[in-house]
Amino acid sequence: MSGPNKSYDPVQVASLSAENVDAMVAEALQAFTAATTVAELKQARIAHSGDRSPLALANREIGALPPEAKREVGKRMGQARGRVSQALKAREAEISAAELEQRLAAERVDVTLPTELVGHGAIHPITGLIDLMSDIFVAMGWEIAEGPELEAEWLNFDALNIPRDHPARTMQDTLFVDPPESNRVLRTHTSPVQARSLLDRELPVYVVCPGRVFRADEYDATHLPVFNQIEGMAVDKGITFGHLRGTLEHFARSLFGPDMVLRWRPSYFPFTEPSAEVDLQCFVCHGSSVGDPDNPCRTCKSEGWIEWGGCGVMNPRVLEACGVDSSIYSGFAFGMGVDRTLMFRNNLSDLRDTVQGDVRFSRSLVGGAR
Structure with a gap:
């Protein structure tokens, strides 16, 4: 080695x-x-x-x-x-x-220099008012119910005791959807949601139904083809017109103030009997402009009252159509326009302002809508 x-x-x-x-x-x-x-x-x-x-x-x-x-x-x-x-x-x-x-x-930024802040959006007044209305009923223990905007004709009319020859079912008021044999319409009110609630829920039922509705109406200062409604329904044992009156008075005073006064006028609706129209005492003049040409009121046109919505005790036919035994249960229903309510609360003169998309409109009213 x-x-x-x-x-x-x-x-x-x-x-x-x-x-x-x-x-x-x-x-x-x-x-x-x-x-x-x-x-x-x-x-x-x-x-x-x-x-x-x-x-x-x-x-x-x-x-x-x-x-x-x-x-x-x-x-x-x-x-x-x-x-x-x-x-x-x-x-x-x-x-x-x-x-x-x-x-x-x-990347240094001089925080002492003036800057142009980006403007923030705002909740639309209609959305804010719907939230406020819904909160009032939720606080009373009611539920919020929603349904489709494209509705079956039976739920929109027949289940609500609106007959085939009723004027509301014509093309003048209702927007039907092709093909005609589909029997579908753009809902003309949120009442079909009430019918769906009776069909789907266990009794008793206390629901409030906000949402968009569609009518073949003109587009002007006081009418829109697409607008918003809020409807309510209570079905229970022993429900009377007195319960309806107490509910709407509480609702109105929560929206317009504790001094709000309501007026009840007899009316007719196919789905309620007896029925009534509910008027609000003018919250601007409080009726003082009636008969006083020197002190006119633009809000109520010097009539002292503002028409708000319709209501009544539910027709037994409606209950039976939805599978409710009218000999045991009774109920009441009501409905009013959200857009119209916003006009009352904020003294608007043109409904078209609510759909123009101008953020300045939303910013100016969002506080009042809340």
Whole structure:
């Protein structure tokens, strides 16, 4: 067996001499110092600290040295590569800090300068008023019920005791959907939701039904072809007209103030009997303009009262059509326009303002609608 190699050619490993190693380190440190960006420092790192750098290639020559020389040269190379690594880390920290400072300076915002704030939107007054109306009934223990806007003709009319020859079923008021044999309409009121509630829920039922409705109406200051209604229904044992009156008086006073006075006028609706129209005492003149030509009231046209909505005790035919035994249960129903109520509360003169999409309108009324 041959002994260890004790002789080597110094020329072949000249790169491992102290002078050459110091030169490699000096060259690496100079390259790191010359780099001013992270990208430039990366190139310098690859050139002087990577696998193909002069120090890495020289380090591979240590294997050609005899054992007594490896210890000294290995120590020298380890110290050299450590100096390069430490210098690289220090320069990376310096460049990163400098770039961060430059970026912060470029993105600096002077908070003392005047700025133009972006305008915020607002809840639409109709939406706000529907929420308020719904909250009043939820506070009384009622439920909110919703239904489809494209409704079956039977639920929109027949179930509500509206006969086939009733004027409301003609094309003058109702928007029918093709094909005609589908027997579907755009609902003309939210009463079908009441019928659905009786069919789907266990008795007793106390629901309020807000939503959009559709009529073949003119588009003018007091009429819209698409508007909003809120209707309510209570079906329970022993329900009377007195319960209806108490409910609507509480509802009106919650909306218009504790001093609001209601007037009840006999009327007719196919789905209630007896039926009544509910008027609100004018909340502007409180009736003082009646018979006083010198003090006219634009809100009530000097009549002292404003028509609000219809109501009545539910017709037994409606209960029976929805599977309710009218000999045991009774109920009441009411309905009024949300858009019209908004006109009363905020003294609007043109319903078209509610659908124009002008955010200034929403901002001006959102507080009142709430």
